[in-house]
Amino acid sequence: MPNSMNPLQIVADRWQPSARFVRRAAFACVVMAVVIVVTGGAVRLTQSGLGCPTWPTCTEDSLTPTPEMGINGVIEFTNRMLTYVLCAVVGLAITAARAREPRRRSLTRLGWAQFWLVASNGIIGGITVLTGLNPYIVGSHFLAATALLTVAVVMWRRACEGDEEPRDLVARPVRQLSWVLVVSTALLIVIGTVVTGSGKHAGDAKKDVHRIPLDVREITQLHVDFVCVVLGLTVALWFVLRAVKAPAGPVRRVVEMLAVLLLQGAVGFVQYFNDSPELLVGTHMFGSCLVWIAVLRVFLSLRDRGELVAPASPADGAGALRPAAQAASSR
Secondary structure, eight states: OGGGGOHHHHHHHHEEEOHHHHHHHHHHHHHHHHHHHHHHHHHHHTTOTTSSOSSSSSSSSOSSOOGGGHHHHHHHHHHHHHHHHHHHHHHHHHHHHHHSSSOOHHHHHHHHHHHHHHHHHHHHHHHHHHTTSOHHHHHHHHHHHHHHHHHHHHHHHHHTSOOSOOEESSOHHHHHHHHHHHHHHHHHHHHHHHHHHHSSOOSOSSSOOOOOOSOHHHHHHHHHHHHHHHHHHHHHHHHHHHHTTOOHHHHHHHHHHHHHHHHHHHHHHHHHTTTOOHHHHHHHHHHHHHHHHHHHHHHHTTEEOOOOOOOSSOOOTTEEEOHHHHHHHHO
């Protein structure tokens, strides 16, 4: 009886999504996680961080922006509304993973982890507004979005593979090198967040917004140093994979990461020597998402969990009704 009252169980009893649909739903979560980062950057770069001066409503008397608030209010409110779109996409991924047979609890757990990250980051976003764009809270907001992107990428990968015990495709020292690469890339992104917090794009032109009290040139130099570290580790990993005759998949992922790093470095170089124009800063934020996705794909490609197990009656396309639901629909 309890299961009959569970909405997810009701859907699972009537719908059998295909493996392709589950993969696409998981990938949609990755796309929306990137969109949230980029649109959040657009809010900052258009000086719309306090376009809605309070939270959870837009003003003390209105849920939505008023005409007097102009375009800044519209931009900030639109970014808030995108959170609901993200929740809908994550909800679809959870539902599809729950309805898929055989049931894979790891996928539904990853979906729910995304849901709670979205909810918690929404609260952090509200605190960001209520604290007048405190740079430490703003940085936490971005890093929480990166955590969401991390879980989304892992779910996407898990949707493409089986549930066997992970089997390393390379020797342990190579896996350890990939760990060092992931940690170095994470530090690179954190330092980049500090650069932004101490830089000129505070998020609101009408208010004297507090900045992180660091010399932006010095922290930028540290950021560049870590770029060189990550680039060197990526090249080293490529040589090692070639030397140990690793499968083509991991080698290809490392080449993809190298390409993304070089493009991101070029954007950062031009951005710095042109006094950080808004468009290039936004492009650099998008690039940071691509770099993080690339390093996660490198790391996850170095182990294998077997092939997906097909259900007894696999469905084609987006999905199909289960037999009981088909019988009910034919009455």
